[in-house]
Amino acid sequence: MDAQLKRGILDICVLSAIKYEDSYGYKIIKDVKPVLDLSESTLYTILKRLEETNMLVVRTTIHEGRVRKYYHITHKGLKKLEDFRDEWKELMEVYSFIMEDKR
Amino acid sequence: MDAQLKRGILDICVLSAIKYEDSYGYKIIKDVKPVLDLSESTLYTILKRLEETNMLVVRTTIHEGRVRKYYHITHKGLKKLEDFRDEWKELMEVYSFIMEDKR
DNA sequence: CGTAATACATCATATCACGAAGTATTGGGC
């Protein structure tokens, strides 16, 4: 998918991936990649941003000798997901405008 | 609307605004603004980009003593609009993923 | 004569996706 089109939904996608269950970077990539391709550098950049804007909180654990950081969605993160429904509605209207047959 | 979400559709919106009839910057803004807010600086940046990538061609005219540049969509621009239908389908699938009830 | 409307241009800034490259550990195959 076009990089620009991705921008609006990448953050939302990542939040959605931890919506019901805490998850960690490596797993999030595996979960999201089939539906929306993203690289490790992109994902960790996004996770950092979401942490800085208090959309999620981090808990560092050790799993089989490896560091594993679990991400947990916050109230603010859940609200962001909720608000996206309205954003999507707006986007649908724009799409209608784009595809409108003006002849 | 969120700036990031806009990015993927701004170019498409502008192309769509000149799809059936040549138009000029000032008019495009008036047409697009009600459905998707954009500033003059943004619009002219986009028009320049679309010209550089051969999505449209420009014809400079004088109208009532003022310069007026008419933009005409090219075959490549029309193809871009067509391709957007597929992009949109992908986007819909991502939306399904985001809103999926995983409980 | 001033102001709004028309019309386009440029620049600096901030945001962000992504490839490249790196660090470190575990586990399986040979």
Next chain:
DNA sequence: GCCCAATACTTCGTGATATGATGTATTACG
């Protein structure tokens, strides 16, 4: 024992791009 894939996270540089601020210039109208 050794190599490589898989697991897991980090940092840096680059390119793309939306936008506010600012500027230029003309016409129409009261």
